[in-house]
Amino acid sequence: MAGDELLILFNYLNCKTMIPNKFDYHRASSVDEAISLMAQHGMDAKLLAGGHSLLPAMKLRLNQPGVLIDIGRLDELRYIKKEGNELVIGAGATHDDIAHSAAARSTFSMLSEAADLIGDVQVRNKGTIGGSLAHADPAADWPAVMLAANAQIELRGPNGARTVAAADFFTGFFMTALEDNEIITAIRIAEPPKGTGSSYQKFMQPASRFAIVGCAAAVTVDGGVCQKVSIGFTGLADxxxxxxxxxxxxxxxxxxxxxxxxxxQLAGEGVMPMSDHFASEEYRLHLARVYAARALTAAVR
Amino acid sequence: MATTIQVTVNGKVHSHEVDPRTLLVQYLRDVLGLTGTHIGCDTSNCGACTILVDGKAVKSCTMLAVQADGCEVKTIEGMAEDGSLHPLQEGFREKHGLQCGFCTPGMIMASADLLSRNPNPSEQEIREGLEGNFCRCTGYHNIVKSVQYAAKKISEQEKVAQ
Structure with a gap:
């Protein structure tokens, strides 16, 4: 269920108060402790980072974990740095941290553009990139940008660390390659070659500011020719x-x-588009073509 | 399983046992009696419940009280100092930035975050800074003027202080 639909369901149910079910609360003092707490509580446990995807779902009782493991205070997850020719973003970096990071902007301008278009200031102050990727809302902004940036997502679990390419990470409707008791620790993005431009363009639902269609594009132009083109879409499909x-x-x-x-013009071909009362399938496909053109045009400018 | 939290709200330290599912806005309103922070949509869309946590605007309906443990919280009740209105409060009064007043506390707290980052925002920057706050009365024009009033007043106060 995309974020917008939560609001519709809320209105439909005519809820008067929205308080999550009872749960036990643990604040992890390290990533390792969070992993062992997850292993201890199993499927009943959920990680809480900024809480801006999880708490709304819990308030609607769509998600009713018995245990919350708070990783929102872990400094070891909250950083943005250059390491060799890579930008490394800690999973606990907030959208606002990324929106104001010179290192992120100089790697791919679409990173700061997307960060700045997520929700609103209050949401950006709390929401984290790791939380957004783990939640994998089909209308979230980061997944499209991670795909276009060819990001590598670092995970850690009881069996150690591993790295998954963004293209293999998002596996479907709110589905990711995360396994039980695994946590996203960082996102690594290789510095693109000279002549690379990028952009994130989004048509948003005006109240929730979720993407109805969002398109991230990165284009490397060399010798007057597009050598490498990477495009990620969000909001369009499941x-x-x-x-x-x-x-x-x-x-x-x-x-x-x-x-x-x-x-x-080819954008959306062969795709099964989502449809809701904000945008029909046909309209989403139209938006996909328009926003692909806008993102590509801005990327090569 | 109750959890003990210690939160500094408007400069005063509070310590309470709370059920972990208590939302920060409930804690402020029901436990501390600070009802200036409003609950509007309850879905983190409308911004009526905006407060400052460690100086940054957040929607207190989408934060647990336990997440604020050890933090500095500022609500609308903490804006006036020594009996005189904060320039933002004064601005909303002088420029008629409110009609029914329901959204006003959230508008003022979000504006406080904006002015702390950008003391002299353009009209566009004010509108973008308040995109997370809905007002259903004013059409926003007077809210923008109120924030401009406050920005000017604060910069004048700082000049005098120097």
């Missing part, structure tokens, strides 16, 4: 995805208005 057909249509071509328009 999960974020790479638009490899649009990427292929522009790769090897000059970044002209005509070429971008022709490639963007």
């Amino acid at each position: 999960g974020a995805f790479r638009a490899s057909n649009v990427e292929a249509a522009l790769t090897g071509k000059k970044p002209t208005e005509e070429n971008i328009a022709a490639a963007a």
Whole structure:
């Protein structure tokens, strides 16, 4: 259920008070402690970071964990730094941290653009990138950007650490490659080659500010030709995805208005679009073509 | 399983045992009696419950009281000092930034976050800074003027202080 639908359900149920079910609360003092607490409590436990996806779901009783493990205070997860030719974002970095990070902006401007378009100031002050990726709302902004940035997502669990490419991480409707008792620790994004531009463009639901369609595009232009094109979509289907057909249509071509328009026309082809009372399937597909063109145009500007 | 929390609210330290599911807004309103913070939509859309936690605007309906343990909280009740209104409160009065007043505490607290980051915001920046706060009366124009009034007043006060 996408974030917007929570609100509709709330209105439908005509709820008067919204208090989560009872749960036990633990504040983890380290990532390792959080992992062992998860192992101890099993499927009944949920991680709480900023809480801006989990708490609304708990207030609607859509999610009723018996144990909350608070990782929101872990400094070891809250950082943004350059490491060699990589940008490393701790999973506990808030959207606001990323929106104001010069390191993030200089790696891919779409990172700061997307961060700045998430929810509103209050939401950005609390919500974290790790929480958003783990939640994998089909209308969330970060998944599209992670796909276009070819991000590597670092996970840690009882059996140690592993790294999953963004393209393999998002597996469907609120589904990820996270296994039981695993936690996202960081996101690694390789510095793109010279001549790379990027942009995130989003058509948002005006009250919730979730994406109806969001498109992240990164384009590397060398010798006047698009050498590498990466495009991620959110909001359009039941999960974020790479638009490899649009990427292929522009790769090897000059970044002209005509070429971008022709490639963007392919956006949404073969996709089963979501539909709700904000936007029909047909309208979402139309938006996909329009926002692909806008993101690509801004990326090569 | 009750959890003990210690929270500094408007400069005063409070310590209470709370059920972990207690929302911060409930704690402020029902335990501390600070009813200036309003519950509007209860879904983190409308911003009526906005307060400052460690100087940053958050929606207190989407935060647990236990998450505020050890934090500095500021609510609308903590804005006036020594009996004189905060420049933002004065601005909302002078520029008619409210009609029914329901959204006003949240508007003022969100504006406080905005002015702490950007003491001289443009009209556009004020509108963007308040995008998480809904007002169903004013059409926002006078709210923008109220924040501009406060920004000017604060910068004048700082000049005098220097």
